[in-house]
Amino acid sequence: MIRVFSSADVWFIVMAVRWTLILSAIAFAGGALGGLTIALARTSHITVLRRCAAGFIQVFQGTPLLMQLFLVYFGLAVVGLPINPLLAAAVALTLHASAYLGEIWRGSIESVPSGQTEAATALSLSYADRMRHVILPQAMRIATAPTVGFLVQLIKGTSLASIIGFTELTRAGQIVNNATFKPFLVFGTVAILYFILCWPLSLLARRMETRMRRAITR
Template sequence: MPLIRPFGINEFWIIVLAAQWTIALSAIAFAGGGIGGLLIALMRVSDAKWPRRIATGFIRVFQGTPLLMQLFLVFFGMNILGFAINPWLAATVALTLHASAFLGEIWRGCIEAVPPGQREAATALGLRYYNRMRYIVLPQASKIAVAPTVGFLVQLIKGTSLAAIIGFTELTRQGQIINNATFSPFMVFGTVAAVYFVLCWPLSVLARRMELRFSRATAR
């Protein structure tokens, strides 16, 4: 019979320190997803047909399938194909692709929220697609995008918990390991939930305040 140890301060700090891997995974996936999302958003509003179709297909695949399945496909699929991939890299790739699809669609909506007259005026001035986006559309769309982008970051942080299923030792996985040793699920997962709350709640408040501030600014 395995030895069950009590849940104490050491176990508490092990769980808290595991949050650094959740933060690191979220930050990398968000940064990579930001680059991919901007590319997808620009393809979605492109004047050319094929970029729009490719971006639409990408979004449909990653928004229409569960994140858990995407993690499985990247981790087990790459290993089956003969590419040795560890849980850290697999989680990073899957979450980056996931974030690219969602941020791309969020930012596409923000770009299209810019009044059409702005694009028409830029076109009348002879600005090409790149310059229209860089100097006219994207600076305005970025202000609209701040609140929903921060809101998505909250969802991404919580989504990293699914990486535990492929063996990546982040916050949730560390909680499972501690629970197996202490058999104190209420204390263990209560602590895990509290750490997620500390990470996500300030961002949720920030997103709501930004959205309210933008609503007031546009109402003036």
């Protein structure tokens, strides 16, 4: 039976924002750890590590995120390891974020002038000390703007978790729409909430890019 779209439905959708943020935070934190590992492997002098990291990036950048969600959620169930939608979405999005952040940070590491590495080597710093004290601090400043930009894409990407039954913002909208059959009102509300989440981050990323560009041209 179709019912009226009410303030209770709006509140139900708004409350689902917290699950979108939780999933985004988990995926970004896991992706940051994985991305740093991938970036370091990609810039390593060890050929096997470089090739493994490059293969990982090609797989997860070359396949749709939706397919990755399906493979994690349904694939593990097929082999007798069923997991709940939140964990499946977190794993898939973490792997997805690791590939993209790894490539972003790899580019940032390689953009640090080679003279910095040569100077650190001349001071007899170990690889770990060179990365920790010389290369990574400079690379992270370069990577901040594109990293924030990717976070916007990651927040929007969590909407695909609705396909496997995880009740985040988009799934909450689908549930309400099925009961009220008011797609314009329901998904208009969902779109506004996504805009509120993503727009400030987009402005921040744009401002960081402008500031970095000015610093380079000085």
